[in-house]
Amino acid sequence: MPDTNTIHAHQFDDAEQQHESSWLGMWIFLATEIMFFGGMFLAYTSYRSAYSEAFAAASNELNIILGTVNTAVLICSSLTMALAVHSAQVNRTKPLVRFLSLTILLGVVFLVIKYFEYEHKFDENLVPGAFFVFRTDITNQAEIFFSLYFAMTGMHALHMVVGLGLLGYLNYAAMRRRYSAEYNTPVELVGLYWHFVDVVWIFLFPLLYLSGRH
């Protein structure tokens, strides 16, 4: 088996530098994602501080069980993703494929649960717009909460869909034995992206679902 460790693109001194460049590149992208989501977190912080009672009342309309379950689902998917990376690092293709498939499955479960949550919002007239209905003294403020809810969880879900696409590609490539201990950078980088999406949800969950329960 050829020693692919020394193989690298010509602009790099060695394979290690190439790997570090790829790794840092993804991290820099994730820093831009912090900025991307950060804006919406700021909007939420600002409006919640101004309308804390309305936000608490609106938050209580969310299903805390589904929210907690979804949080656990994403945490499980981060575990399976980390185990997928590990499998590639120790040259075990079958577990790599299995863990990638599991990560995809858990991601789909998350989105299905999200779909049912959204559907329920439509049924309860909690979608911002012409048909929004809430306690009359805080209608506008609660509508802002739900605007933020749909914008932030919607953008998060969109990131999940992109992640599922990336994982699908990884699964396909992994089945064709493209990853090994010598080369598994794409698996690592998609892992970073997936964990980041998990971290975003780790903050979304308490802010959106738990603020008014006490």
Place this chain on the structure above:
Amino acid sequence: MKLAHVVPVKIYWVVFGALLALTLITTGIAFIDLGGVLNSAVALSIAILKAVLVVLFFMHVRYSSRATAVVLTAGVFWMVVLLVLTMSDYLTR
């Protein structure tokens, strides 16, 4: 030659267990009124702890170069500046 540190699987499972436990704790404690701003402070602290675990171990930052830590710190620092400066404006109006 290893390009990236291979984290022992056991560490992943321990972190996973901690993350699940913290999730149950944060949901459970949400029903208890801890008093004013303490409710949000506790919820956010648990979230930050969970995020730190994911970042250090699942995202391998514990085993990565200083350059990685710099990029991550820069992103977080930017976020802190955004929140603190904006809210200090609003809250002092």
